[in-house]
Amino acid sequence: MNDSKKGWIKDPDGVYNKHDNVVYVRSSGDKIYVVCNKESQTDGVVKRLTTPNCKLVSYEEWDEGEDKKWILTFFVVDDEYIVEPELN
Numbered sequence: 001m002n003d004s005k006k007g008w009i010k011d012p013d014g015v016y017n018k019h020d021n022v023v024y025v026r027s028s029g030d031k032i033y034v035v036c037n038k039e040s041q042t043d044g045v046v047k048r049l050t051t052p053n054c055k056l057v058s059y060e061e062w063d064e065g066e067d068k069k070w071i072l073t074f075f076v077v078d079d080e081y082i083v084e085p086e087l088n
Contacts, residue, residue, distance in 0.1 A: 030077065031057075036070040049074050053081075 023045060024035040032054070034045050046056055049072075058073035 030075060032074040032076060034072045034074070035062075036072065039070055042070050042072060045072055053077050053079065 023037070023041055024033075026033045032049065034049070036042050036045060042059070050056060054074050054076045056072060057075045058071075060071040060073075062069045062071055
């Protein structure tokens with residue numbers, strides 16, 4: 001996948017964080033992991049990252065109380081691959 005397809009993801013196995021980031025973002029191959037500190041952040045992350053080539057594949061709540069985190073996993077594919085939901 002070339003840089004124009006990946007957008008801001010330059011390193012397929014990178015961590016995209018700075019000291020003032022609101023969420024933690026990491027890529028690993030064809031997946032992007034986003035860790036949110038608040039449940040209210042998850043909708044915005046999903047809206048920003050979901051494209052025809054990038055789909056949410058996993059949502060997980062981690063820990064409890066003040067330390068609770070929300071982990072979102074996105075799957076990134078080339079134009080030739082189509083990601084469609086499975087319907088029952």
